[in-house]
Amino acid sequence: MKLTTKGRYGLRAVVDLAVNADDEAVALSQIAERQGISMNYLEQLIAKLKKSGIVNGIRGAQGGYVLAMPAEEISVGDILRALEGDLSPVDCYELNSNDTPCNNSDLCVTKYVWKRISDSINDAVDGIMLSDLAAESKRVQAEAGITQINQPKQTC
Amino acid sequence: MKLTTKGRYGLRAVVDLAVNADDEAVALSQIAERQGISMNYLEQLIAKLKKSGIVNGIRGAQGGYVLAMPAEEISVGDILRALEGDLSPVDCYELNSNDTPCNNSDLCVTKYVWKRISDSINDAVDGIMLSDLAAESKRVQAEAGITQINQPKQTC
DNA sequence: TTTAATACCGAGTATTTTAATAGGAATTAA
DNA sequence: TTAATTCCTATTAAAATACTCGGTATTAAA
Numbered sequence: 001m002k003l004t005t006k007g008r009y010g011l012r013a014v015v016d017l018a019v020n021a022d023d024e025a026v027a028l029s030q031i032a033e034r035q036g037i038s039m040n041y042l043e044q045l046i047a048k049l050k051k052s053g054i055v056n057g058i059r060g061a062q063g064g065y066v067l068a069m070p071a072e073e074i075s076v077g078d079i080l081r082a083l084e085g086d087l088s089p090v091d092c093y094e095l096n097s098n099d100t101p102c103n104n105s106d107l108c109v110t111k112y113v114w115k116r117i118s119d120s121i122n123d124a125v126d127g128i129m130l131s132d133l134a135a136e137s138k139r140v141q142a143e144a145g146i147t148q149i150n151q152p153k154q155t156c
Numbered sequence: 157m158k159l160t161t162k163g164r165y166g167l168r169a170v171v172d173l174a175v176n177a178d179d180e181a182v183a184l185s186q187i188a189e190r191q192g193i194s195m196n197y198l199e200q201l202i203a204k205l206k207k208s209g210i211v212n213g214i215r216g217a218q219g220g221y222v223l224a225m226p227a228e229e230i231s232v233g234d235i236l237r238a239l240e241g242d243l244s245p246v247d248c249y250e251l252n253s254n255d256t257p258c259n260n261s262d263l264c265v266t267k268y269v270w271k272r273i274s275d276s277i278n279d280a281v282d283g284i285m286l287s288d289l290a291a292e293s294k295r296v297q298a299e300a301g302i303t304q305i306n307q308p309k310q311t312c
Numbered sequence: 313t314t315t316a317a318t319a320c321c322g323a324g325t326a327t328t329t330t331a332a333t334a335g336g337a338a339t340t341a342a
Numbered sequence: 343t344t345a346a347t348t349c350c351t352a353t354t355a356a357a358a359t360a361c362t363c364g365g366t367a368t369t370a371a372a
Binding site: 313314315316317318319320321322323324325326327328329330331332333334335336337338339340341342 | 343344345346347348349350351352353354355356357358359360361362363364365366367368369370371372
Binding site: 001002003007008011012015076084085087088089090091092093094099100102103104106107108109110111112113114116117119120121123124125127128133136137140141144146154155156 | 157158159163164167168171232240243244245246247248249255256258259260262263264265266267268269270272273275276277279280281283284289292293296297300302310311312
């Protein structure tokens with residue numbers, strides 16, 4: 001029941017992008033360095049975010065990435081689902097219509113549990129907007145007098 | 157962000173135990189057969205439940221397992237945490253005091269996300285009691301006229 | 313027009329985790 | 343005494359994860 005590094009690194013990267021976006025595109029190498037994430041790996045994560053319409057890539061020199069929408073309109077749920085796939089605790093047809101139908105559905109009672117968990121997770125993450133995290137991040141960075149992060153290994 | 161088979165199989169096994177418990181102990185071989193789970197594997201899962209004080213084992217011939225408490229007093233959260241460990245989405249010291257302290261805690265903003273997810277999951281599963289599932293299971297089994305389940309492979 | 317900086321793409325790989333299997337020891341009712 | 347059962351530990355196959363690597367395409371700036 002853990003997120004993978006895709007969700008953890010990816011969310012940090014998007015928050016970094018939201019915080020460090022002026023009007024310019026932000027190069028992935030900068031995000032990678034600030035966040036202490038391998039750039040090659042981060043490329044794969046940002047590709048998912050691009051595919052989901054959360055960021056836009058700008059090619060060529062001086063290129064980089066920008067948010068595809070105002071941060072106020074991007075929920076943490078949008079970001080995590082883009083990175084991790086659906087956030088339900090099981091692959092269950094009742095929860096997720098792209099899963100294969102389950103031949104035990106009639107007798108299954110645990111499906112009620114999975115539905116409750118799934119709904120509660122999605123409600124939680126859809127209630128937090130990227131702008132909330134970006135504002136908080138700016139606040140704590142200002143308080144600490146930080147411009148460069150580049151932290152050692154983090155668990156979260 | 158998926159439960160493992162530990163949580164899925166294990167919860168089904170406990171519901172089965174609650175449904176099929178009269179005053180006798182229920183042999184693991186019976187649960188395994190009804191639920192279509194390898195008995196050897198189920199042994200490992202029930203060991204976790206035993207360690208957490210959810211079931212008691214009765215050794216010897218005619219032995220088996222019984223619930224250690226009335227089903228009304230056992231929450232799905234108790235069961236899933238026994239099987240899966242903590243249900244938080246990340247290993248984060250702020251959420252889970254047995255994790256190693258995180259040196260980025262001051263600047264970390266995603267921790268607010270993880271806390272919200274963690275709390276919502278735990279609230280959801282702590283609000284469902286084993287007795288609820290057992291009652292519903294008896295109801296659907298009666299409706300279908302079923303005594304033996306033994307379903308083919310399930311995803312949930 | 314060249315160069316350097318960047319996004320974009322797909323294949324390969326080491327490590328870790330999961331999901332079992334297997335074999336035996338201890339216990340106890342019949 | 344036997345058979346049924348829990349209990350315990352080690353091993354293993356497969357899958358998923360978390361990367362690395364090498365290249366191509368694009369574009370702003372020199």
